[in-house]
Amino acid sequence: MAKYVYDFIEGDRSRADLLGGKGANLAEMTRLGLPVPPGFTVTTEACRAYLAEGQPPVGLFDEVNAHLREVEARLDRRLGDPRDPLLLAVRSGGRYSMPGMMETILDIGLNDTTVAGLAAQSGDPRFAWDSYRRLIQMFGRTVHGVPAEEFERELAAVRATAGPAGPDAAQLRALVETYKKVFAAQVGHDFPQAPHEQLYLAVRAVFESWNSERAVLYRRQEHIPGDLGTAVTVMAMVFGNLGPDSGTGVAFTRDPATGQPGVYGDYLVDAQGEDVVAGIRNTVALPELERIDPASYRRLTEIMVTLERHYRDLCDVEFTVERGRLWMLQTRVGKRTPAAAFVIAAQLVDEGLITLDEALHRVTGAQLAQLMFPAFDLAAAPAPLATGVGASPGAAVGRVVFDSAAAAAATEPVILVRPETNPDDLPGMIAARGVLTSRGGKTSHAAVVARGMGRTCVCGADALRIDPERGEFTVGDRVVRAGDVISIDGTTGRVYPGRVPVRPSPVARYLAGELAPEGDRLVTAVHRLLSHADAVRRLGVRANADTPDDARRARELGAAGIGLCRTEHMFLGARRELVERLILAEDPAERDAALDALLPLQRADFEGILAAMDGLPVTVRLLDPPLHEFLPPLHELTARVARAEARGEDPGRDGTLLAAVRRMHESNPMLGLRGVRLGLVVPGLFAMQVRAVAEAAARRVRAGGEPRPEIMVPLVGDVRELAAVRAEAAAVLAGVPGIPPIPVGTMIETPRAALTAGEIAAEAHFFSFGTNDLTQTTWAFSRDDVEGSFFGTYLERGVFGVSPFETVDAKGVGRLVRLAVAEGRAARPELTVGVCGEHGGDPDSIGFFADAGLDYVSCSPYRVPIARLAAGQAAT
Ligand code: PEP
Ligand code: MG
Numbered sequence: 001m002a003k004y005v006y007d008f009i010e011g012d013r014s015r016a017d018l019l020g021g022k023g024a025n026l027a028e029m030t031r032l033g034l035p036v037p038p039g040f041t042v043t044t045e046a047c048r049a050y051l052a053e054g055q056p057p058v059g060l061f062d063e064v065n066a067h068l069r070e071v072e073a074r075l076d077r078r079l080g081d082p083r084d085p086l087l088l089a090v091r092s093g094g095r096y097s098m099p100g101m102m103e104t105i106l107d108i109g110l111n112d113t114t115v116a117g118l119a120a121q122s123g124d125p126r127f128a129w130d131s132y133r134r135l136i137q138m139f140g141r142t143v144h145g146v147p148a149e150e151f152e153r154e155l156a157a158v159r160a161t162a163g164p165a166g167p168d169a170a171q172l173r174a175l176v177e178t179y180k181k182v183f184a185a186q187v188g189h190d191f192p193q194a195p196h197e198q199l200y201l202a203v204r205a206v207f208e209s210w211n212s213e214r215a216v217l218y219r220r221q222e223h224i225p226g227d228l229g230t231a232v233t234v235m236a237m238v239f240g241n242l243g244p245d246s247g248t249g250v251a252f253t254r255d256p257a258t259g260q261p262g263v264y265g266d267y268l269v270d271a272q273g274e275d276v277v278a279g280i281r282n283t284v285a286l287p288e289l290e291r292i293d294p295a296s297y298r299r300l301t302e303i304m305v306t307l308e309r310h311y312r313d314l315c316d317v318e319f320t321v322e323r324g325r326l327w328m329l330q331t332r333v334g335k336r337t338p339a340a341a342f343v344i345a346a347q348l349v350d351e352g353l354i355t356l357d358e359a360l361h362r363v364t365g366a367q368l369a370q371l372m373f374p375a376f377d378l379a380a381a382p383a384p385l386a387t388g389v390g391a392s393p394g395a396a397v398g399r400v401v402f403d404s405a406a407a408a409a410a411t412e413p414v415i416l417v418r419p420e421t422n423p424d425d426l427p428g429m430i431a432a433r434g435v436l437t438s439r440g441g442k443t444s445h446a447a448v449v450a451r452g453m454g455r456t457c458v459c460g461a462d463a464l465r466i467d468p469e470r471g472e473f474t475v476g477d478r479v480v481r482a483g484d485v486i487s488i489d490g491t492t493g494r495v496y497p498g499r500v501p502v503r504p505s506p507v508a509r510y511l512a513g514e515l516a517p518e519g520d521r522l523v524t525a526v527h528r529l530l531s532h533a534d535a536v537r538r539l540g541v542r543a544n545a546d547t548p549d550d551a552r553r554a555r556e557l558g559a560a561g562i563g564l565c566r567t568e569h570m571f572l573g574a575r576r577e578l579v580e581r582l583i584l585a586e587d588p589a590e591r592d593a594a595l596d597a598l599l600p601l602q603r604a605d606f607e608g609i610l611a612a613m614d615g616l617p618v619t620v621r622l623l624d625p626p627l628h629e630f631l632p633p634l635h636e637l638t639a640r641v642a643r644a645e646a647r648g649e650d651p652g653r654d655g656t657l658l659a660a661v662r663r664m665h666e667s668n669p670m671l672g673l674r675g676v677r678l679g680l681v682v683p684g685l686f687a688m689q690v691r692a693v694a695e696a697a698a699r700r701v702r703a704g705g706e707p708r709p710e711i712m713v714p715l716v717g718d719v720r721e722l723a724a725v726r727a728e729a730a731a732v733l734a735g736v737p738g739i740p741p742i743p744v745g746t747m748i749e750t751p752r753a754a755l756t757a758g759e760i761a762a763e764a765h766f767f768s769f770g771t772n773d774l775t776q777t778t779w780a781f782s783r784d785d786v787e788g789s790f791f792g793t794y795l796e797r798g799v800f801g802v803s804p805f806e807t808v809d810a811k812g813v814g815r816l817v818r819l820a821v822a823e824g825r826a827a828r829p830e831l832t833v834g835v836c837g838e839h840g841g842d843p844d845s846i847g848f849f850a851d852a853g854l855d856y857v858s859c860s861p862y863r864v865p866i867a868r869l870a871a872g873q874a875a876t
Contacts, residue, residue, distance in 0.1 A: 563858020
């Protein structure tokens with residue numbers, strides 16, 4: 001029979017798939033001998049079974065009971081004991097951390113009789129009644145969906161009549177009676193008094209919270225698979241709300257914002273765990289604990305050192321002090337900002353805890369991308385309106401909105417301003433450029449979620465009086481209304497009125513060669529990791545660039561050449577007219593005249609690019625898109641001709657153009673006259689381009705340069721298409737003196753090209769996978785339409801985890817890639833193979849390309865550093 005429940009002493013951190021991150025790490029801490037309250041974990045497998053069947057797997061609760069008895073024996077306390085009741089915390093925890101997205105229920109086991117036992121044992125009836133009312137509220141909301149306001153309203157009413165110390169025991173006792181009435185009215189039956197029933201219902205509610213709307217949304221955002229399920233940890237309660245010698249907090253082994261070593265965190269005296277994370281009350285910085293409770297502080301710092309050495313990474317913990325005794329409630333390898341990720345990885349290498357190879361895997365391409373974002377130009381900034389906690393870095397400028405719906409609906413950049421956020425604000429946080437709150441610290445919901453998504457966030461700006469109802473906030477006598485522009489700095493925590501100009505990031509300046517690697521801790525860390533990636537990677541990284549400026553930028557960013565120089569933009573603007581002449585030519589002489597006029601222009605284009613990439617390969621792709629894209633649109637021409645005719649005038653050239661556009665109209669232009677087909681149908685077009693490349697190279701040689709052009713033919717499906725173009729190219733190249741050897745190769749971007757790659761390789765010096773078209777043609781998805789069409793539904797339903805246009809579909813498209821590499825190299829062992837579709841800049845796809853044995857990836861200039869890093873990761 002399946003085993004669905006594991007005691008903390010049975011598991012370890014390698015079993016996060018089964019026990020969830022929380023359960024596995026609690027087990028690990030238990031094994032390390034750290035003070036963890038006894039408990040057990042119900043597996044993700046049980047959750048999956050529950051979600052599939054709609055009921056718990058057979059025997060699950062018998063197993064739960066058996067483990068519960070062990071916990072009871074260890075603590076010498078029983079669930080439901082009227083004199084000294086054991087109380088339980090029931091928490092969610094999936095394989096991947098999803099902060100605040102699923103449910104937790106505390107104080108399970110309290111009822112009308114055990115509450116008295118708790119009061120007697122703790123010597124604090126006020127605490128006991130407060131715990132009971134918390135249970136009814138959490139249970140009502142989580143298990144039965146009772147809106148929080150139903151309880152909050154009653155609580156506020158009691159608080160309003162209480163003294164400055166808050167409601168007393170009698171008032172809380174009366175409040176429990178009121179809560180029970182609210183519960184019964186909302187749910188249709190009384191609050192369950194049987195502690196075991198409370199436990200079973202709580203476990204089921206946590207299972208179900210896996211599929212709550214916000215959890216589903218969060219997973220989609222973070223690319224977490226939807227079918228993993230959550231584990232449920234059940235743990236003996238410890239109490240941080242037993243008076244001034246109790247409290248609860250969150251701590252990090254290093255600053256998660258900057259990577260600075262030292263113990264960081266927030267602490268809240270006389271409070272229960274969720275109060276810190278919810279950001280509901282303002283916390284004190286962790287070093288204050290040293291003053292409040294030196295022994296617990298010392299023990300905590302020792303434990304943090306143990307954890308960091310053990311996990312060899314930044315850890316964060318949740319802990320509770322119950323009457324001077326420290327308990328660890330959770331740990332995990334902590335989330336961190338992109339800057340902290342690089343700094344910490346480099347520090348851990350220096351501290352001898354990890355190797356440089358390991359350090360490469362402690363950072364991601366997405367983090368590097370974020371570090372290339374600009375920051376505010378502080379010299380040009382006005383005095384800040386307020387300063388909060390810089391919780392997630394970046395420089396965000398936008399119009400103020402006060403609720404999630406407005407943020408999600410906005411068409412311009414917005415900043416979401418809330419007193420605090422809760423998981424319902426997730427759509428707004430995704431839509432906004434930045435998040436600003438007036439309450440909560442670095443570990444509040446807003447901070448944790450924003451950091452995870454890379455959204456700029458300032459929290460706890462307590463000078464702000466936020467009134468979402470009126471759509472405004474005030475700072476002193478200044479009023480900022482919805483729609484006003486503000487700027488927030490997620491590093492310093494400053495909030496500025498108006499639009500503050502932004503300047504480039506130091507990492508971007510370093511990558512562009514404007515800043516030395518020494519002198520800035522972050523830049524030094526990026527330099528070390530990227531240098532190591534460059535040293536170990538086997539994949540080359542080129543850029544997709546089609547202007548000299550882009551080529552220069554790409555080279556600065558580390559590109560080893562151009563893997564795709566598209567030539568289509570070179571036919572736009574003032575040159576459109578020449579293309580029109582080419583298309584409308586009625587005889588060879590007219591056509592040649594148009595081509596002759598285009599030749600020097602193209603030659604100059606290539607000369608500039610070859611100069612910028614001197615000494616490095618430049619793959620020039622011959623013209624690809626359908627020619628009619630260079631002509632005016634059909635409806636525009638039709639209207640122009642109709643207007644001329646209505647005036648009784650001769651439409652002249654427009655009339656001829658219209659006839660040509662009608663003649664060339666195609667229902668499926670992407671499957672039509674484009675790529676190599678154009679070269680075969682429009683005499684002289686490809687020959688002109690090849691000549692322009694060759695003559696540009698000859699000029700560069702004469703100027704003392706080292707041009708290395710390559711010619712690439714798009715959209716080939718059959719070797720005979722390529723052979724025809726290659727023969728034409730060879731004839732042209734033979735007639736241009738003083739040029740280096742110019743390889744002629746092909747894109748592999750149709751399934752047929754991949755399937756006949758062995759034949760095609762006989763005519764090709766190189767292959768470059770055009771994975772945009774190859775994805776389009778393999779899936780039969782129109783690359784230009786799908787994003788706004790059915791992809792949303794596909795992603796929602798989990799048909800994909802991620803769009804195949806973003807991350808290469810390794811199973812289908814990838815299979816064609818592997819086959820073409822193998823058959824191409826078998827036919828021509830020296831064949832160079834690269835990729836130039838968008839996937840060439842996607843870290844997940846780069847891992848695949850490395851594995852498939854490609855020689856290089858080619859991506860947009862700004863993604864070059866990211867591709868270098870990913871290629872290094874793929875090699876280690
Ligand atoms: C491709 O299809 O992947 C490619 C690089 O060419 P384009 O995007 O220009 O069609
Ligand atoms: Mg293509």
